[in-house]
Amino acid sequence: MKPSPALQAALAETARAIDARFDALLAIPDDPRADLYRAMRHAAIGGGKRLRPLLVLATAQIFGCDHDSVTRVGTAIEAIHVYSLIHDDLPAMDDDDMRRGKPTVHKAFDEATAILAGDSLQTLAFEILSDPATHPDPFVRAELVLEVARASGPAGMAGGQAMDLEAERAQFDLATVSRLQALKTGALIAVAVEAGAILGRVQPEGRTGLRGYARDIGLAFQIVDDLIDVEGDEAAAGKKLRKDAEAGKETFVSLLGVEQARERCRLLVDQSIAHLRHYGREADLLRDIAHYVLERDR
Numbered sequence: 001m002k003p004s005p006a007l008q009a010a011l012a013e014t015a016r017a018i019d020a021r022f023d024a025l026l027a028i029p030d031d032p033r034a035d036l037y038r039a040m041r042h043a044a045i046g047g048g049k050r051l052r053p054l055l056v057l058a059t060a061q062i063f064g065c066d067h068d069s070v071t072r073v074g075t076a077i078e079a080i081h082v083y084s085l086i087h088d089d090l091p092a093m094d095d096d097d098m099r100r101g102k103p104t105v106h107k108a109f110d111e112a113t114a115i116l117a118g119d120s121l122q123t124l125a126f127e128i129l130s131d132p133a134t135h136p137d138p139f140v141r142a143e144l145v146l147e148v149a150r151a152s153g154p155a156g157m158a159g160g161q162a163m164d165l166e167a168e169r170a171q172f173d174l175a176t177v178s179r180l181q182a183l184k185t186g187a188l189i190a191v192a193v194e195a196g197a198i199l200g201r202v203q204p205e206g207r208t209g210l211r212g213y214a215r216d217i218g219l220a221f222q223i224v225d226d227l228i229d230v231e232g233d234e235a236a237a238g239k240k241l242r243k244d245a246e247a248g249k250e251t252f253v254s255l256l257g258v259e260q261a262r263e264r265c266r267l268l269v270d271q272s273i274a275h276l277r278h279y280g281r282e283a284d285l286l287r288d289i290a291h292y293v294l295e296r297d298r
Contacts, residue, residue, distance in 0.1 A: 003295075007288040014054045014074070019045050021075040025124065039109045039117040044082045047100030049296070051221075051289070052077045052192040058285040059196025059210060066199075069135050073144060073195050076128040080152050081188055083121035086114050088161065094243065122152070135199065143198050151191035160184025167249045174255050178219065181252075185225070186218030193286075209275045213286060216272035221293050223265040226251040228296075230258065269294045 003011065022044045028037045053074025060070045089096040089104040090111060096104050106114035128134060129144045150156055160183030167180065193214035197207045229243065230253050252261045272290045276283045 003292050004288045006285060007292055010054060010057065010285055011050065014050045014057060015048075017071050018050050018053050018075055018078055021071060022079075025075075025128075035109060035113055036116055036120065039105050039113045040121055042102070042108055043086050043099075043105050043117060044079065044121065047102070048078075048082075050074075050078065051293075052081055052188060054289065055189065055192035055214070055286075056196045056199075058283075058289055059193045060199045061196075061285065062279060062282045063197070063200025063202065065196070068133075069199055070196070072128055072131075072134045073199060074192075076125040076134075076144075077148060077188065077192050077195065079121045079125040079128070080148065080157075083118040083125075084152075084157055084161070084188075086118035086121070090114060093161070093165070096243075137201075140198060140201065144195055147191050147194050147198065151187040156183055156187035156191075157185075160187065164249070172250045174252075177250055177252060177255060181219065181222040182215070185222045186215065189218040189221060190214040209278055212275035213272045213290070216268045216275065217290050217293050220265045220268040220272065220290075223252045223261050223268070224293060224296060226253045227258065227261060227265075229253075265294055 002008070022041065026037050026041045026044065028034050028041070053071070056074040056077060057070050060073075085099055086105045088094050089099055090106055097107055098104060102108070104114070105117055109117075125148065126145060129148060130141055132138075132141070134144070135141050152158065154162070160180050163176075163180040164184055167177075172180065190211065193210050194207065197210055202210075229251070252264070256264065269290045273287050276286055279286075
């Protein structure tokens, strides 16, 4: 199933906007930092689904948020995501040669430059979020910084990566794999939705449905990733597949089997859409994204 016309347009516009923002932020200086900036550009510009910035957009538009603020926040969260990919690909982690159809940063440059590029993208994200240009209200900016930091650190993405490394040495059950992926993949997806609501000045108690939606599509996204790793095409995926089985890691597919994993994914997508029942057509893009998560091949 192809994405809806509205989603296709939003995907294309989001990719263009995020690339343009990174292009402006990462102009190559005429000094010894040039290779660092080239490495950051190599990782950040071009390729990728831009799902997280798209989720910021799709949520924020429900509440009529300023487009420039939305793009800035989407860029910040994408910078965190890209930094995590650079570090995830390092020899000390997953040791990957290809990402988004091109050499990983440590292959295109070197390990030291890759580490610094990841570090720099992480700090760039918080520079963007705390900049008054992102939002005039300092309380909104502070909440964005807090929530993105929580989602990125040991209680979120980095903690999930630590569990993923341990998965090569231990046998994880389904509950542990679900917890791992809720942190490693789901936390940043969830904060993208949360950020759109923060920009819309929605109080925390008013975000319950959105949080449920984000939790369910985050888990569905990872199950599809596991299915792609087993059944997908490396050219379409733009990265090496069949890695988890080679590393001896338990996944949703190894624990559930292909058909049960696929059925669980369908149920999660249906459930995520049900969480949006209190919203009208203004949330259709979020609904389209849920279907897209189920049908993607990369």
